[in-house]
Structures are given as C-alpha cells and as structure tokens.
Amino acid sequence: MSGPDGPDGPDGLAGEAEVDELRRRLAELEEALRALADGEADSLVVGAPGAERVVSVSGTDLPYRVMVERLGDGAATLSRDGTVLVANQPFARLLGVDATSLRGWPLTAFVVADHMPSVLDLLDVAVGDTRRAEVTLRIGQHTNQVLLSTTAVRAAQETIVCCAVADVTEHRRLVAQLEQERARAQQRDDRMRTALEVNDTIVQGLVTAEMTLDLGQQARARQILAATSVRARELIGELTGDVTAGSLRRGAPARIEEDTP
Amino acid sequence: MSCRVVVVDDAADLREMLTMVLDLRGGGDFEVVGEAGDGQQAVSVVEETQPDLVLMDIAMPVMDGLEAVPLVRRVSPDSTVVMLSGFPARTAEAGALEAGAHAYLEKGGRLAATLVPSLHDILSSQT
Incomplete structure (x- = not known):
C-alpha cells in the first residue's frame, strides 16, 4: 500500500507500518484460534484498551469442539443448499481437500450423479430430525463410500444442517469379500453334494455290479446295472433341469472306454 | 485264526458283495462278524464285536466315515480301520x-480280485 508521496514517502512508511501491525494482529488471532481449537486456551480477551472483557469458551463447549476437531469421523455444518460453512479435518480429508479451503464449496460438488437425489434429501432434513444415507463421493479419480448423517438446527434466523460423515469404503470392501467367500463356499458345497449324488447313484452301483460279475452272478449283476442306469438318468435329469436347443451340444462325440485304466 | 471283520457301507448290496468276496476269496482268513449301514451304527457294532478289521465307507447317512473313524478307534483301539470309498x-x-484310518482303498478296479490281497498287505504292515 503506498500513499501519494510513493512508497518511500511519509505516507508509504506509515502504510508499511500499518500492514506490519495488521500482520502481527492476524498472527495473534490465528494463534489464539489454534490454541482454542487445540484446547490449550479456554478464553479470549476482547474489546478496546480500558474496556476489555473476557469471553470464556470453557465449560462443556470447549471439550466438545476439541472432540469434533480431533475425532476420526468427519463433521461439518452446511447451509440449507449444501454449502460448507465449517468442516473439521477428517471431513475435509474424506473430500481430499484442506478444511479451510473447503469453506464455501457445495457438498454436492463431491457427490456422484447417481447419489445426488439422496444427498439433496439429506440436506432437506427437518429441524430436530435425523437422516442417514450411504453415498459415493468422487475424490479426483477415486471414489469413497461414506455414510452421511444430517440433522438441522435453527441458528439465529437461518437453518444450519449439521452433517457427520464416516468412511465405509473398507467396510463395504470387506462385506463384498465376505459375500464372495460365501458364494465360493456355497459352490463348493454344491459340488460336494453333486459328487456325493454321483457316488451314491452311479459309482456304488457300478462297483457292486462289477463285484457281482466277478463272483459269477451274471443275472444279479445285470439287475444291479439296470437299476444303476435308471438312477443315473434320474440324477442327470435333476442336475441338468430342462434342456433347450443347443444346450447339449458337446465338444466331441461321447466315448465308452473299453480298456481298464 | 481268522481276521474278524465289520463291514460298514450304506449300500446293502455292496455290503453283501464285500462279505461274499471275503468269504469266497479270503481262503478262510476273514470272518465277517458284523455289518452297519452308517457311521453311528458302526461305532455300536464295533464296540460290541471288537473286530480285528473295520472296512468303512466314507459317504454315508447319519454319520459319515470320516466322523466315525475316531470314535471307532476310541471304542476299539486294536482294530485296523480301512476306508473303502x-x-x-x-x-x-x-x-x-488324518481322521485315523490305517489305510485307504478305492472301490472299483476289479475290487473282487484285489480286495483280499490288499487287506493282507495292510494287515501285515500293521503287525
């Protein structure tokens, strides 16, 4: 800042001093805010010299504010249209930005299109009511699955939406993994059941018939083979269900091996 | 002195054939002293008869062969258990x-001809 006499004139020197003073006071204020946020201080001295008064932020408010700032889950206050007013660091981290620069951004800018109606519904929460929804946030090239909870409070003349957010990406990944493992276990069980059916229906019959033949009882062996053949056909019908044209096309003709393995 | 055998299989025809094979091809070395159609029955029969050899199927109703083997070994520790599946x-x-069987034989492959020699081999390896 420079006056009519230029930066080196009397006004310029005064301007520089003023800027320095403002910088010093800004640094003091930032330090005071940091101390309040970190819980190192619980009151501020405000007002003109001679008329100072102490504004206390102690009591239940301070630990609450410190907790909100430090807890792992994200918390933010939003205007009714979803503009971020204040956000803690975990909230900002989930969106991939710094908490300070997040102020003024619309939350909807981070929401994938498919989940926009859910978020608009969350922002429309009534005072005293709570709404929750799982939504996908877009963070650069990645997405994060989060659980958003909102409630509305009246502050002065406007309604503020309080928003809590928890990252459930890992939880969802584990659930999906468990479902895959459950499906694989089910497939294994199904295969085992089929193997047991084949064993009971076909193998046992063939082995018995073979032994019966070896013991010279041809007529009985023939009966066992016939019964085994009927049971085998029934089993094949159960396994295949209704067949359709083309579903029974094989890669090569069926072969009956005549050599003993 | 003949080897006393309990035959365990849910297929009654197969139990009968196994018994015939041991009688007709065993040269008097085997005597079937009991039969069972599932693992649970097998434990009772084995406990009662204390056989030298148990021929045990794997896939059976009520209690399968793998479940039954440890119980059979407990009620008759001197029995040799051969799984036949x-x-x-x-x-x-x-x-x-792993369940405690002494040997494993596959059904099929001309079992009528191979069973007795296989059992002789298994029993001699146990002594």
Missing part, C-alpha cells in the same frame, strides 16, 4: 488317514 484317493485319502 468310491472317491478317488487323491481327494479323499489324506482326510481319511
């Missing part, structure tokens, strides 16, 4: 031996 050895033998 339609499942190929590569998939079932390890589980059978």
